[in-house]
Amino acid sequence: MSDESLVCDFCSGEPIWVYPMLHTNEVVMMNSMPIGDLDRDWLACDSCSGYIETDDSMGLQNVTLTSWKHHIGSINKLPGDWVERRQKLIIEAVHRVFYSRRNGARYLLRNT
Numbered sequence: 041m042s043d044e045s046l047v048c049d050f051c052s053g054e055p056i057w058v059y060p061m062l063h064t065n066e067v068v069m070m071n072s073m074p075i076g077d078l079d080r081d082w083l084a085c086d087s088c089s090g091y092i093e094t095d096d097s098m099g100l101q102n103v104t105l106t107s108w109k110h111h112i113g114s115i116n117k118l119p120g121d122w123v124e125r126r127q128k129l130i131i132e133a134v135h136r137v138f139y140s141r142r143n144g145a146r147y148l149l150r151n152t
């Protein structure tokens with residue numbers, strides 16, 4: 041795996057930190073839809089890690105929401121507030137997985 045393919049799991053920025061996770065082999069579902077491969081350690085950029093370390097979960101959600109708006113241009117035909125509500129629900133669910141499976145302190149991605 042090449043380093044360039046790694047992105048912050050919260051904002052798609054450049055990852056600096058690794059958050060060890062409990063591995064459960066459980067697929068996270070929302071409304072009967074799987075919402076991503078979450079069964080691995082998570083990566084965070086310095087900025088998002090700051091929200092995590094200060095327990096600012098709302099700040100983290102807002103960063104993720106802004107990042108998603110930036111990346112998702114193809115569903116603009118849907119009403120903006122509907123899309124935003126839906127994205128918020130997914131982000132809340134994904135972040136809940138993160139907080140419930142955190143397993144130990146963060147460490148630097150490249151500490152060699």
Ligand SMILES: [Zn+2]
Pocket residue numbers: 048049050051052053084085086087088089
């Ligand atoms: Zn980030």
